[in-house]
Amino acid sequence: MSAMTRAKLGCRIFSVHLPPNLGGYNIKIRDSCLLSVHCSRGFKGVHTSVKSITCLIPSQSTAKNWKENSAVATDDRVVMDIVQDLPCFTIDQSSLMHIVEMRSLDQLHKFGGVHGIANSLNSDVHRGIDSDDNAGISRRHEAFGTNTYSKAAGKNLFHLVWEAFDDSKLNIFLAFAMMALGFDIKSNGLMEGLYDGGSIFSAVLVVLSIVASTDFRKNRNFSENFMVSDSSPVEVMRNGKPKHISTSEVAVGDVICLKIGDQVPADGLLIEGQALRVDESSMTTTGSFHDHEIQHHDQNPFLFSGTKVTVGCARMLVTSVGMNTTRGKMLSSMSSESIEHTPLKARISRLISSIGEVGSGAAVVAFVLNLIQTKRNYNLERRKKKLKELAMVFTASSSVVSSISRNVFGVGKYISKLLKVEQQTSIGNALLGFARPPKPLLIGIPSEAGVFPVLLFIHGYLLYNSFYSQLVQHIASHGFIVIAPQLYSMAGPDTTEEINATAEIANWLSEGLQNLLPPKVQANLSKLALAGHSRGGKVAFGVALGKAVTSLKFSALIGIDPVDGVEKGKQMPPILTYNPHSFNLDMAVSIIGSGLGELRSNFLFPPSAPKGVNHKDFYNECQKPACYFVARDYGHLDMLDDDTSGLRGKATYCLCKNGESRDPMRRFVGGIMVAFMRNYLEGP
Incomplete structure (x- = not known):
């Protein structure tokens, strides 16, 4: 009499007949004799409905004399009947x-x-x-x-409010407000002191509640948009x-x-x-x-x-x-909040932490000095005024740090979309009823309703604006409308036409941009920034320096690894004057450079951002306020898309010396641009 059990082997079903005396010696059978046989592709060639395999397993009586007796009784055999039941898939x-x-x-x-x-x-x-x-x-x-x-578990409103309070700079600000409240109560009495000092706490709570509720609503909309x-x-x-x-x-x-x-x-x-x-x-x-x-x-x-x-x-x-x-x-x-921790991001985090510590330390020192001065002053009104000015100084000193401390290096709260627009023609303008742009455009748009600042972004030499799609979407996801024109397909060494074309596009924005945007998305052209990469950075500086007339005023300028020609003395037209702080720009400037841009990729091609005409020289000629960042281990084209197709796209991998991957540099550039524009376009 034999017992039967069934076991799965790969995608076949096996019926195994076992002698009853095997339960306690060589095979331990549990759960109603269920025997699981693990094999990836066992008996793959079996096609008949039933086959049998006989295995010799010694029983307890025969195991003692195994060496002496070579013959095994039939009762000590295990018969495995292979039954084809369910189909097997040959691709994973x-x-x-x-x-x-x-x-x-x-x-x-x-x-x-x-x-x-x-x-x-x-x-x-x-x-x-x-x-x-x-x-x-x-x-x-x-x-x-x-x-x-599966829907990602979202954070409730209370959790978001609590996270907003988890900010060292905000806690220091609240500590200052507490000290000011104590002075007010001591000087003016309980009711009047609570009225003046308590208003600071009320304002903080209102702002944090609005920010948390906005984040909560955006997170909920994000989940609803992506669920199927x-x-x-x-x-x-x-x-x-x-x-x-x-x-x-x-x-x-x-x-x-x-x-x-x-x-x-x-x-x-x-x-x-x-x-x-x-x-x-x-x-x-x-x-x-x-x-x-x-x-x-x-x-x-x-x-x-x-x-x-x-x-x-x-x-x-x-x-x-x-x-x-x-x-x-x-x-x-996209639902995940975690971002890969790379060496570049680690250095950025340390830099941000250092800036925050220096700024907070300076604010504390200023507060202590101001406190000593107020103790010597018996005028209560003047003391209150000094304390309020101190709070404003601390807020301004930490505004840039606070913006960078937010997750500007990751995907923003807005779901961004890309829109491609062809250039103007007389027939097309007549049919549409409004003027199309003078050059083809790639536009990054936040998907939610609102009024957003605008960034005009100029591509690099012989590059397509589509090569910057991921960077454009990164910036747009943080609440900016990004306009990336395609100025040319082929061009010589002279950038005069590109400077004039950029000015022409800037002048078109006020009359044509809003017609291309979704009904509930509005462009705030009073908050306008200009940026350019490589040779596009030179074009952006040329427009900002007034080499072409624009009807709109730019409030911020960003040069992404800007290059003024192939070498010093061969600029057409020259932008660099090689006189320190000679750029007369009525706007804030940010320069983002690459450490590998001035190095050769191979002996066939010169450096993409050679010394004497690169980001270092541009920054030396900028006046305050100006910010300067260099990604030491990344190259001139590492902020482009991960996959740039076509002959030009493939050439971007061999023309310049590159870093290990493009994603860290692209997130770095996008994050710096977002933080910079938030402070100089939107304010702290």
């Missing part, structure tokens, strides 16, 4: 995600195209999944996950027949039928379609449309969860569901 989740997320046609072809992927998932591009029973679908959910999205409904019905093919199921029931391997107005419920591959047009703005935040036409579906077969079908119809094969989709990963990464 990571490979499926890589193919779709990276739009990798090479990897897709290696697996035999869409038909090969379907076969690997035990599906059919025409019939869909053949097994429509609960066990088969559950098997797919177990292997590839369910089509549901799991109750809407979709049409799938199961066993060759159409069937309507809810979005949460969609499994990897399903063939889904899409029509106009449908939201793509999961990541997948296009099988066939008719003039399919998909709006990917909700997934890419670029506001772009992608065409998937049937005659070209082998060139662009990739579909993403959350996108919407605007034209045509199609059938798609599901490859990823739920949090494994591109949308799920975006939700997971």
Whole structure:
């Protein structure tokens, strides 16, 4: 008499017949004789319904004489009946995600195209999944996950208010307010002292409550915008027949039928379609449309969860569901507050901490000196005035530090979108009723309603404005409208035309920009900043120095690794005068340099930011107020997008000496720009 148990081996089900006397010697059987056999691809070639394997296992009686007796009785045999039950998938989740997320046609072809992927998932591009029973679908959910999205746990309003109080500079300010309150009560009595000093605490509480409630509302809107409904019905093919199921029931391997107005419920591959047009703005935040036409579906077969079908119809094969989709990963990464801790960020944190300590120490010293002076002064009104002035001095000294201390190096509270606008034509202007821009534009826009400052950003030499998409979105996510024109495709050494074109765009902003923005998003052109990278930095300085006339006034200027020509004496026209503090600029200036820009990448190309015409020389000619930052371990082009396509895009990786990756430098540049503009455009 033998006992039977079933064990899972890979994706096969095995029935194991065990002699009853094996329970206490070589094999320990628990939980009703459940034997789990762990093997990744065991018996992969088994195709028949039942096979048997005989294993020799000594019983307790025969084990003692194992060396003496070579024969084993039949009762000491274990018979394993291999039963093929559920299908086995020959492709894993990571490979499926890589193919779709990276739009990798090479990897897709290696697996035999869409038909090969379907076969690997035990599906059919025409019939869909053949097994429509609960066990088969559950098997797919177990292997590839369910089509549901987990909502990140948000912070409540009280938690956000408490976090706002966790600021050393704010605590010092409150301590000063407490001292002022004590002086007021002692000098003017309890009621009048509470009226004057208590107003400071009331103002602090009101401001912190407004900030916390705003953050709470933005966090809630963020979650609502990115969550995907799991109750809407979709049409799938199961066993060759159409069937309507809810979005949460969609499994990897399903063939889904899409029509106009449908939201793509999961990541997948296009099988066939008719003039399919998909709006990917909700997934890419670029506001772009992608065409998937049937005659070209082998060139662009990739579909993403959350996108919407605007034209045509199609059938798609599901490859990823739920949090494994591109949308799920975006939700997971953007909801996270943690940022990778790199050496550059560690140095930035130490620098910010040092500045805060110096500023706070200076404020304390000033307060003590002022306190000694007020003790010698018997005029109560003058003493109150001095204390209030001291509080204002402390607030101003720590304003820049407070702005940088906020998470300006990470993604901001706003969901940003990119808008591409073509340049003006006489016919287009007549049809639209307003003037299009004089040059093509890439515009970064916060998605929420509000009035936002504006930044005019000039690209580098022979670079496309699209190479700065991630930097533009980073700045826009912190509440700025970013205008990035494409000044030229080819250009010579003279930058005069670029300076004039930039001034022309600046003059167009007041009459044409608002017409391109969403109805509830307004541009505040009284808070206007100008920035440029590389040769674009030189152009920005040229406009700010009055080499072209603009109708609008710039309040802040940012040079991102600016370069004035290939070497000293060959500038056309020259911006640098090589006289210290000679720039007569009626605005605050920030210079951000790279440490590797003045080094050669190889013997074929000169340095991108050579000595004598780079960021050091620009800063030496700036007057106060001016800020200067250098990322020592990063290169001239390290603030560009992670993936710059085309011949020019590939050239950016070899023309200049680069750092280990672009993300830290891009976050550094974006964070400094946001902190700088917050203080000189929005105020502390």
